[in-house]
Amino acid sequence: MAASIYVASAEAGAGKSLVALGVCELAARRGGRVGFFRPIVRHDGARDPSVRLVVDRYLKDVDPESLVGLNRAQARAYLAEDRVPELIATVLAEFRALRDGPADAQGGPREPDDLVVVEGTSFRGFAPTHEFDLNADLAANFGSAVLPVFTARGKTPADLRDAIAIAFDQFGDRGCEVLAAIVNHVPETWDAMARGSLTAMKADGPPVWLLPEDPRLERPSVGEIAAGLEAQWLCGPGEPPGKDAPFRFDGAERPAGRFVVAAMRVPHFLEHLTDDALVVTPGDRDDILLASLAGEKSRTGPNIAGVLLTGGLKPDGAVAKLVDGLAGVPVLGVATDTFTTATNVSAVPAALSPDAPGKIEAALELFDAHVDTETLSEAIRVSDPQRVTPLMFEYDLLRRAAANKKRVVLPEGTEPRILRAAETILRRGVADLILLGDRATIEGQIAELKLDASLFEGVAIENPATSERLDDFAAEYHRLREHKGVTPDIARDRMTDVSYFGTMLVHLGLADGMVSGSAHTTAHTIRPAFEFIKTKPGVGVVSGVFFMCLPDRVLVYGDCAVVPNPTADQLAEIATTSADTASRFGVEPRVALLSYSTGESGTGADVDRVREATGKAQAARLDLPIDGPIQYDAAVDPQTAASKRPGSPVAGRATVLIFPDLNTGNNTYKAVQRSAGAVAVGPVLQGLNKPVNDLSRGCTVADILNTVAITAIQAQAAEAERPGAAA
Template sequence: MSKNLYITATEEKSGKSAIALGVMQLLLRDLQHVAIFRPIINDNQTGSRDHDINLIMEYFNLDISYEDTYAYTLKEARELINSGKHSLLLENILNKYSQLEEKYDFVLCEGTDFQGKDQNFEFDINAEIAANLSCPVLLVANGRGKSADDIIASTQLVIDALEDKGVDTVAAIINRLTATEEEKNEILSSIKCKTRCSQELLVYGIDENESLGNPSMNDVRKWLNGSVLYGHGRLDTLVDDYVIAAMRIGNFLEYIEDGSLIITPGDRSDIILSSLASRLSSSFPDISGILLTGGLQPSASVHRLIEGWTGVPTPILSVSTNTYRTTQLLSELYGRIDPDDQRKTASALGTFEASVKTDELRHRLITSKSSKVTPKMFEYKLVQKAKANKQTIVLPEGTSERVLRAADILTRRGVADIVLLGKADEVAGKISQLGLEMNDVRILDPESAPQFDDYCETYFKLREHKGIRMSDARDRMLDPTYFASMMVQKGDADGMVSGSITTTAQTIRPAFEFIKTKPGASIVSSVFLMCLKDKVLVFGDCAVNPNPNAEQLAEIALNSAETAKIFGVEPRVALMSYSTGQSGKGADVEKVKEAVKIAKERNPELKLEGPIQYDAAIDPSVAKTKLPDSEVAGQATVFIFPDLNTGNNTYKAVQRSAEQSVAIGPVLQGLNKPVNDLSRGCTVPDIVNTVAITAIQAAAEKGQI
């Protein structure tokens, strides 16, 4: 079941708030607890609540704190991105969203209003947020005043662009249409047929409703903080356009139309009286009202004349701003729906229900769930999963700057309890030099540690058969990597991460010596978690075994499938080769065939295919030709390579060539307890991710996951 939806528009004034109102009512028919969330709201200088959030909260009486319903203003978001803190922006949005996701059955998200100066920026940030929240999108397009060709082309372009950014669009609503019924049907069917969505697109059209799209005189009053001089009972009159009256009366009257709001300085008695007269004349269009600017008011005699008029036919407002500034402010006003405006809310909901197949849309929203996972979302989920079952992780490279910066992040975010190895004064000095604060980090010097003698004795007994003497054991335990590995072996730490300044051999040799492999396992192997633009794949073995035999390859496949499960990837295992199915021959192909046979015998329920080429494993269109009946071909998630040369080169090629890709690992598998190796070129985020992975592995070993 889906737990979220992201409503975004193609441009400003699309009527998105009315659609959000209709969708929320639709959701509340089936779900009891639904939250509203706007990752980025408009810049607000007055301190009042965001309009759309307030509308949804008040109308549906949602039990949610306003502060929980948004993350940033548009200005704040832009400043973070411009200052190089893009990741922080996304992380905090994910944090806020996740807090709501834990409490509510469904989170209805709404994008920005496209009222900023850069609409491309707003499109990109909406798409990126939706992708990182794994939110399917409902797109609202503005059809007002556009030809059928323009609507089709622009909507199709946006939907395809969202698809390219890893976003699933479940439905599109063309709002504010002014087309004939025949044109409308042509528009909707064309959009449905031409877009490149991964699933059938639902497309609906809603006709222009002036009562929703046009502001009322009351909207004008609120927007300009004006006062009502006359016509208190007529403030629901709709405004269609603005006429600035600066001409003589004879010329001015030629410009008024139905629904015109007359804007004029408050001392232009001639304009005021002629406007009122036009409203009483059947020969002239009906204006919506008069707006007096500059804080000026008609003379006492004109006031007296108006007051003597039986039932002033049109509302008259007064504002303090001059005519130019007033017109500027009004250019930003559009029809808004207030939660206490029963006529508008009823009209919005009625129009939505009459135009949208609500049962069809409700079924799609509640049953559809985006299967796409971005690198940022995967990294965030790693951290959250590690935090949920907090483990103790030892980092033997206690004076490495990258390790210390990572330890600072890990403790601040509560990912794991961290133990740093090294001489206390050296580690503390480096922490101070870097300006870090790590009061919750434990610093341990192996030589002076209380468990040093016990570790030496344990190592001696475990390796005595190899000719190790006690003096050798003491030397080994002075090595931070050996000491850290023994902490894991003895249960004083749940896992170890090393390798930022030491080789892979130095990192994993102690684990091979005394942590050993799991019962029934004959080999230690590795996988990389390949976070692509919209999915996570598992690649193995790309770091440890140069040329595994068929039995070892089968074991790597089975272990990799288990690792995939731990990290939320449904295993569909493909064993790579230069041929697919029965198309090729040779010793390398036969090895893969034998490995597949062994793996299937050990785990008949596992979805597994091989030998198979990479294109047939990942591309559904190729799979239909080469292996049309396979459960794995075209949708593989775990890729097992026949040797280290192939695996290492492939993961690096994918990492460097795939857009927005992140390779996390290597993740070691097959050991009794989790130990993981870092690349010596690793970044601070790499270390954070690897520690989170190690903590998750440790929790899984204990049966906590």
């Protein structure tokens, strides 16, 4: 999987574009492929300076629009409606499409970039505190290591120490790995003590590197101003720029040290003209234009940066001919009035762009001279974030399910939540569906709920009571259960039940999996599977896990659904099976078998059973980090683990938590779900020959969507495990 680095700042003008460029160059010099992404841009990728720069330098054949998530107007619309999770999910989908490329059925990336550099948002037009939180949340959900960038302008070393410490804490709270911090624009007046107070902030923490002020990078070029104002090139030295690069022209790289608004007569205006000045004047002021260009030609005149004509006016006739002969500097035009143009010019940042190659080289020189690139390169190489956020988890589910669509039967086809979820499933291409129930009732519900009926046109709808399959299904069920006293009449009656009918579709291969339980009990949903789906060879117990989606991670809880009082052998099997389930869905398994005591500190039948189960699980799976008995706090909290279970490969980092009995597991998942606001996806049944999954009767549409995706992925795995399946 491609590594990614999120270059984030906490304020405008911090210089993160310089740092992002430096990291891209570092990766490219070491022979790696470079990817680039901007979550939110002002307009679009084609006009964003950073995107333009990276495309020009590293990704010449890449569509700039594929490198951005949203534009600022779209982001504002999400924020205005308090739809931040949806904003993050939308940007995450764009980022993962770039990072991973087309998915295979197992969720693996194809030809990923060696490093994807993410340049965060630019703090222009959003509330700073909210924007920093947004960048931190995006970095966490991207699974990116973070490189925060600060500016020393207007700050003391003490101010910066506080800002850096706060940023480290906020990123750390979200589970982000911070590689280093970079401080730009450090004044020459700072003495060694001031600099040392920052670079030695934490002996055991991320390094802090200081980049001094560099005049070459502080001023926008004429080309950058032209791009920022979308100016029209009127004349100047060299050939006219091509249509595909309208802001690249001879003189575009000239630095605009200041701008002069010409609103006075020529003699007084000339007194204010200086080297590197950009002259802003109405397009009908031929006198100012000619005086500016004549001054450029004069031995004693200032070397101005260029002329910007306002109001959509430009010279014509004899004046135009004279201007063409005099123009040794760029002459540009904009439609806005002079006051608006001056305001817009003052707002153009000194950004890095392909229009200023000299500035790019200056930026790279500065980065190389003051950043320990060897240390940074090594930090990038070993960076391997292990967290899985809820949005990452959900995105991967839907993406993997859609990569190899399976057919999932939904027995509760008349239930409104099921139909709402079905609409989303069909729209996103997550799975093909079979709905059970009366067709007229289902179609009436679709209309009443105002769902998109066109999406349901290819969906199979089947009523078990009137189905042409009823007799065949009843005969098959009678054959399978005759030894249990099931008569043909009982078999037919059972097959009119949606749970039995749906399970038979799965058993006979007419569906790849089943999801039910929004309107039925767990027993009603899974009993048919126990009767004739049966368990996989070598599996002694069917159990159920929940994926607990906490704000900053996803944990796996088991068994919370099936086995009331597991034996030590059953607990061991539940532990190893749950680890495999976690791994299959992108959660790195570190297994903790829970009890009321940790290690050897307690005795009693219950803790002894967990201790025995731990030993059996460890012996069966030497490849897995497994520990127990261990208390919940020691399993998930690093500080508690350090005192209660030092040296454990699991304590403080557990991702798979195995409860000693159903009573504990079921109550704990519900307590965490309700008290901590966690999203509980499941129960996901494990150990069956074919996937059948249960829903809580309080499930949401999102729960149903996720469970269908999980079922589809289980079906993909079952298909891959069958004898003769393609390797």
